[in-house]
Amino acid sequence: MIPRRNLRTALTKAIRQPRYAMRAFWQRTRSFLDYRFRDGFSSYPETISLFLTYRCNLRCTMCGQWGIEGSSRKLSPESLKGDLSLDELKSVIDDVKFYRPNITLFGGEPLLYKEWASLVRHVKEAGLRCNIITNGMLLEKHAEEMVDLGVNEIIFSLDGPREIHDKIRGAEGIFDKAYQGFQAVNGWKKKKSRHTPLINISSTIFETNYQQLDKIVDIAKDLLASSITFHHLIFLNSQTYGCHNTIFSDLFKVTCSDWRGFVRETLPKIDVDQLADTMNTIKGGSGAGHAFLGNKTHVSFYPNLTNEEIRRYYTTFDFKPTSYKHRCISPWMVAYIFPDGSVRPCQSLNYTAGNVREASFRDIWNNQQYQRFRRVTKEKKLYPVCYRCTELYRF
Numbered sequence: 001m002i003p004r005r006n007l008r009t010a011l012t013k014a015i016r017q018p019r020y021a022m023r024a025f026w027q028r029t030r031s032f033l034d035y036r037f038r039d040g041f042s043s044y045p046e047t048i049s050l051f052l053t054y055r056c057n058l059r060c061t062m063c064g065q066w067g068i069e070g071s072s073r074k075l076s077p078e079s080l081k082g083d084l085s086l087d088e089l090k091s092v093i094d095d096v097k098f099y100r101p102n103i104t105l106f107g108g109e110p111l112l113y114k115e116w117a118s119l120v121r122h123v124k125e126a127g128l129r130c131n132i133i134t135n136g137m138l139l140e141k142h143a144e145e146m147v148d149l150g151v152n153e154i155i156f157s158l159d160g161p162r163e164i165h166d167k168i169r170g171a172e173g174i175f176d177k178a179y180q181g182f183q184a185v186n187g188w189k190k191k192k193s194r195h196t197p198l199i200n201i202s203s204t205i206f207e208t209n210y211q212q213l214d215k216i217v218d219i220a221k222d223l224l225a226s227s228i229t230f231h232h233l234i235f236l237n238s239q240t241y242g243c244h245n246t247i248f249s250d251l252f253k254v255t256c257s258d259w260r261g262f263v264r265e266t267l268p269k270i271d272v273d274q275l276a277d278t279m280n281t282i283k284g285g286s287g288a289g290h291a292f293l294g295n296k297t298h299v300s301f302y303p304n305l306t307n308e309e310i311r312r313y314y315t316t317f318d319f320k321p322t323s324y325k326h327r328c329i330s331p332w333m334v335a336y337i338f339p340d341g342s343v344r345p346c347q348s349l350n351y352t353a354g355n356v357r358e359a360s361f362r363d364i365w366n367n368q369q370y371q372r373f374r375r376v377t378k379e380k381k382l383y384p385v386c387y388r389c390t391e392l393y394r395f
Contacts, residue, residue, distance in 0.1 A: 040371030052113035139181025244384035303393035
């Protein structure tokens, strides 16, 4: 339910947000028991991620959606414009609010969805927790609104100090724009005596920034971030991608095109010894995968691999962890709703179990397609791409 190596980080979050942690614990417990003892059936998910739009105002190098080989680059103009309406999204919230899931707004860039604020207002009026994942480009304009609406968390991807962040994000001035946005959020929080939204930073370890992780931590301090999580780079080669699609299309008649954006034929040029040393320094040499800074910013690495696993992760395409279980229970825990209304049990596997334009989320969650996907996934345990998927290491 919570991997042993993640327990200390989970405890830290529980201390800071006890009510949220307690609800998450009970929801995960129910879903885990369903995974163990019920044949594809699951209690309602802890979190529903709403992908408000495929559109984005950046072209980040490592992005699986809009990177060099990103899947969204191949979408038609009609698909890029085909977002769910505000009324359709409100109907989803009304359908699920009785059991109080967490709602995460994602994209693309969710702030490009014109009625994002009205949706957040509806989510909060329903008594639900609401997080937003954003690149920060539009944040300064909407900073006061974010505070007034009661957004619980803003999750921001930071790639490095100014020069590195701008290079990875594809243009100059992007770092400064986002930095000013978070300064504005913090200013409005102070002015209005608000604790939220919390600022949580996500940073992907990449070839151009792995030597600058300590500087990224310093920036997190400056932004008064509640936490910063360093994510290991997601990558696989065409052989793994092809093998996966052969298996997955045979089982489900679906090709997982969303994984195409993570395919590369050469291993990352990362000195793993230097990376491990830097990580251990940031962690204070504890190896626990977490630390506290002076302003109580929580630092973690995800997945929380051992030094030996880190070496194998970056030096082979055939990585398999030894400190995590080889099974995925995410389809019992979370759900994803995409801009066309499709409901997926996994963000990147392109398998659709239903559409909220045709049926309610509650009816889709345990319909025949969803339960079959869970049964097959439990039987197979993992598909070839899963060892590079962050969801494998979450539960």
